Amino acid sequence: MGPKLNLRSELEQLFEKKFQYQKPRGDGVWELPREEQPLFSEYYQCEALQNLKDQLNSVKSKLNDYGVQEWSSHTNRRDPSGEVPWRLKNETKAEFVTVAWCKFFECLHRYPLVTEPVVNTLHLCEAPGAFIAALNHYLHSTYGKDEIKWRWRSTTLNPYYEGNALNEMITDDRFIFHTLDNWLFHKDLTGNLINLSNIEHMVERCAEDFKDNGSGVVDLITADGSIDCAAQPDCQEEIVVRLFFAETICALRILKTGGKFVVKMFTLFEACSVSLLYMLNCIFEQVHIYKPATSKRGNSEVYVICLNYQKDTPGLARLLEKMQAKLAQPNDAMVMPLFAKSQIPNDFMMQHEIACRLYMKLQTDAIESSIYAYESKDRLYFRHLHHLRGLVSSMYYNRYKVQPLDDKLCIVDKEVTSKALGFSVPIYGGSYTEREKLKDGDLLKQIYCLRREFNQLEKCPNGLTSYRYAKDRVAPLTLRVSRGAPVKSLQSSLFASEPVLLLRLRILDTFDLDPIWQASPNCQLDSQTLSFLPCTEGETETFHSAQRRFFVALLECVRGQRPQKIVFHKFLFLTHYSASVLLFLVESVYQETHFETNQLQTITLSSPSIREDDAIVEEVLDLVKSDTGETEEEAIHSLVQIKELQKNKFSNALIQHNNNVLLTCFRRMLGEESFPMPIDTEAVEQPSIVSAIKEAPPIDGVVF
The missing domain is CATH 3.40.50.12760 (Rossmann fold)
Incomplete structure (x- = not known):
């Protein structure tokens, strides 16, 4: 009835x-x-x-x-108040x-x-x-x-702090980014x-x-x-x-x-x-x-x-x-x-x-x-709900005297806040019963679900396969160091799309192996190579400490040798720390930057600047070396302001690069002929310069 x-x-x-x-x-x-x-x-x-x-x-x-998605879609369609936000967006054009x-x-x-x-x-x-x-x-x-x-x-939980769990916070920063001075993320930068x-x-x-x-x-x-x-x-x-x-x-x-x-x-x-x-x-x-x-x-x-x-x-x-x-x-x-x-x-x-x-x-x-x-x-009931939706929106408008505002009275430009967040992926989440059974199910069933999700991600547009970053900065890049609690393990990032990051976390949870190491990321400086590998068994090192150690070695090489070319091969820049170091090199040390998002998946920095940049390189190196990163509020979070790293050509190129590298990592683990295997760190040849960073990669399967 x-x-x-x-x-x-x-x-x-x-x-x-x-x-x-x-x-x-x-x-x-x-x-x-x-x-x-x-x-x-x-x-x-x-x-x-x-x-x-x-x-x-x-x-x-x-x-x-x-099924959670199917049920959510059903209740959204039948929600009596569902017409209210639509009218506010499209008729009233509220902010x-x-x-x-x-x-x-x-x-x-x-x-x-x-x-x-x-x-x-x-x-x-x-x-x-x-x-x-x-x-x-x-x-x-x-x-x-x-x-x-x-x-x-x-x-709120800080979307720019990579130690905050992706499933515990809202990463939509369209409004936050343009009102940053009003937001308190506290001394530790977590916003917790x-x-x-x-x-x-x-x-x-x-x-x-x-x-x-x-x-x-x-x-x-x-x-x-x-x-x-x-x-x-x-x-x-x-x-x-x-x-x-x-x-x-x-x-x-x-x-x-x-x-x-x-x-x-x-x-x-x-x-x-x-x-x-x-x-x-x-x-x-x-x-x-x-x-x-x-x-x-x-x-x-x-x-x-x-x-x-x-x-x-x-x-x-x-x-x-x-x-x-x-x-x-x-x-x-x-x-x-x-x-x-x-x-x-x-x-x-x-x-x-x-x-x-x-x-x-x-x-x-x-x-x-x-x-x-x-x-x-029941068609009669559906007609009833449709009629109710119209009445609810009318009563909402009449009771609360909804009226449009002049665009000048908005806090943030409406064009900015109405931009799409990025691509969404139609992934079958299953019912509560199915999810509970899957927890206790065999590994093959879990792999099947992960492959299904990966297949959906592969259908999403990848953008340009090759991109040359053009500098358009008038004034030199200014260092503005922000500090906070050290990130112990990377849980989130605004430098990759959320559906891609969620799949990484699911794979990590299923296999206890981080996908990022499957591509063997490395950095070539002329004839030398810095390799990044996961910590060997028994080692413990916080993410922040490992990240700092690698970039100290990189910057020392840049200062001492000024290589003609730096090539990051399948290297992920997922934190504000690593992205700010890259931006510093791009804007202050090298004249040309080329992103290759095809099979090469490289970021190439070439043509060192003619002007003398030794002082600025020395300053950045001293900053990074002096950062012990062990106190709750003193670890370096970024070398530059957040506004230099987000919502611009540089961040867009970095997001596309990181997405493609992560998808390659997933493919290695979830392909038909593949089965997740831990990387043999002993089998990888270690160039002499790697001894300077002594197995720097982080624990907990974290990448920079």
Whole structure:
């Protein structure tokens, strides 16, 4: 039997998915535990909430046998709010529209988050930047241009830091790149909010950066963070609890009295979530749970809207101190709730259960409806959904008074943010059941899946097979050294396409062998050769240390011998460190650079500059040699500014080169006649100069 078709009730339900906690007055007021009462002292679960969790997981388990891409495509087509972002992009032509843009625009209209044009805001876990673009649209739709005095800062996992895992961050930097001065990646350059020292750095920076705008404090903080839980969909709360702690600590440290806090959460069944919600109710005047109409109906996300921060709440300072101590323990599973069960009032628990029951029912109904639509092919229901989509977009526009903005009021040129991210690859991801079976399946099945993915990648366009890089720089390249935490193993890169990098990680995970060494990368300097090979068994060396060692040897050779030609053969430049050294050689030492992306796969630097460059080479060599790279904030990340290395002809050529080299590596491992074998490092002839770098390649299968 299909769902009831009632457009009016569905429309009302979509726009009214909200709940407010009702705080008692007088006796029985909700308050933080007294000084003598312990924190994190008792593990427990709430039986009624666990029953709701079981009911939800029972319905979600019905999706286990649906292919993830096929199901995602189905729910996107049937999403009642799916027309809203399309209209905003194509009719209103708003800046940098995403689903996150649509959701936050709703939050801004439904709750008094911004009540005056002079405002300071901080955005946590913000990539790619849609909340900021939505807030800009809201401000200019509400106030006059001359009235607005808005200053913002933001943080997220740094897409330019190669030690951040590819599957844990958003690498879309189209907005970030053009607003870099507003982004805080902290002293270690990771942008990792869970690191307590980074929270301290953010507190200091906000106090400094906002001191000349209004009162110098932050009025609104948003936190839109999440962690991929696809491998354990039934444990989402437990997986993200550390992130929620970090976001909350940061907000409570920085917000002004009377400030507002918006944080994305998911299911709220676990005792850790109950404690966190109770704490927020004790220190904010109002706490709401809101699911915007443009939030996908079948997922668990909700936004907790906290209004009017009471910064002088008794017991808050002690609470923050204990929470920070807990967060500072990286091996703590964070399963212990903040408060004991006896410290949480019954009337709060009753209200919280009502909220959980409400959102659980909404989610299960949405999942059941999607399953019905997928299985039944009911044309009447499809027409109903099509009609509903039109009504939802009309109500969104009418209710929130959506209007276009002058292009001059955008933060970033819309042409830039609307550019495609790169190629996408239609790869079959399988159902949850298939993925679980594959984990325990034999190696041949896993190889088959990897080959299927590789075949899809090979169909993608490769671009030019030969490219001569033309210099167009007027002023000499300026060294601007950035430093951060040393990269222990390379997890991501903006110098290769994401689908290609993901396949590398899957191959590495399957075989415990890194594809990059299959091509035996090397660097020829006239008659001498520097070879890069993986570390031999038993050796341990951090990626940063190995990278530094190789480039010290290379630069010493350039300084001492000034070779007429340098040829990098099947050599990968996947970090800002290595790319900045290459750019330095290209712009300051050699006059000609030639990329060959055919079978040769070389980068050739030739014709040394006539002018005297010994001083600049010496300066760079001294910088690289002095970089021990062992402290948390002092390792060299890049020799030049990020803007010199991204979004230009040089980076485009490097991306194409790296893609082609990686595909060659994959082909060697996954070809019909191939089977992954570790490279025999003893069998490779080592030229005399290699002794200067002493088996420099990194551990963990990392490349530079």
